[in-house]
Amino acid sequence: MKLMARVTDEELFRKWTHELGTILYTIDGQGVIKRVVYHSGSKTVILSKPQGISEQLAHLVKGEGFLVDELEIDDAQGYVRIVQGSVE
Secondary structure (H helix, E strand, C coil), X not given: CCEEEEECCHHHHHHHCCXXXXXXXXXXXXXXXXXXXXXXXXXXXXXXXXXXXXXXXXXXXXXXXXXXXXXXXXXXXXEEEEECCCCC
């Protein structure tokens, strides 16, 4: 069984993250975290916070996560597409 979750609760997001998966994030033009996704083989958790994430979570995300240029989630096909750096 796989899990695909979209959450707004930062504490719930933190509970679902562990060392077996990867935190990925994007930033906007001002360096503010725009999108955060946790992905492992059996679960994908998308944090949706239009007003921005807390400083505490931003510290965790930047410390343990990986900055990527693009993050695309396709719920219908069940995949996370990631682009980091210049890919040709």
